[in-house]
Amino acid sequence: MRSTTLRYALAATLFIAPVSSVFAQHLSPNQAVPSAGDIVQTRSTALFNDVHAGLLDIVLEKTSLFDVQRAFGGTLQHEGDAGEATEWLCYAGLDARGEPTLFWFSSGEMGGAEESILSVAQQPNPGGKLPDGCAIAPHELTHIEFGIPGVGATLGDVSSHVGTAKPDADGHFHYAASYPSHSSKDFTVTQTLVYTTKKNVITGVAITQVTSD
Secondary structure (H helix, E strand, C coil): CHHHHHHHHHHHHHHHHHHHHHHCCCCCHHHHCCCHHHCCCEECCCCCCCEEECCEEECCCCCEHHHHHHHHCCCCEEECCHHHCEEEEEEEEECCCCCEEEEEEEEEHHHCCCCECCEEEEEECCCCCCCCCEEECCCCCCCEECCCCCCCCEHHHHHHHCCCCCCCCCCEEEEEEEEECCCCCCCEEEEEEEEEEECCEEEEEEEEEEEEC
16 A cells, blocks of 8 residues: 555646646656655655745645635646646746746545645746746745745755755756555555755755655
8 A cells, every 4th residue: 555655646746747747847746756666775764744825834734725826826737637636826937046937736536526736846947937837926925934944955965864865967866755644544645755956956846745555
């Protein structure tokens, strides 16, 4: 069951890939974590907890895409059917350093009818063009605080906080965690964390969380 859940968590991370890869090649989780069998840095404690996008507090699997939409506007996007259906909101703007950036909030089958958020990402947007399906980020959305070293941090920062960082040839590296749910008996929380880096500096972050029995 753990392998199945981990695969779904990775699939949740991939929600950003079909659209984002067209516009920003730097963050491509499907290259960084192609299958559960390749996850080697799995641990039994949470990788992250609190997430903040601008002034909006986000609790994965509880905060909905509709909450994000009310806070930042934008149009809900949809792709696929049934078990492969994905929904997301995307915003393009400048990050706190003034760099063109995309902000992603994604849901899917395990997000339920409430469209609970399963995945959040911040990634570079080379050229600064507005991708189809993305809205212009409001002025208050300039960064996502993941509660861990994020965009602009160094590999050393990540290694000290999360664990040894070893980017692959594309600059990606990842972590995964699986641990018992504190609120639901006999359920397991699976988290994934994908980083992308350039010249030893973090340029993109994608996180996912899925709880299952």
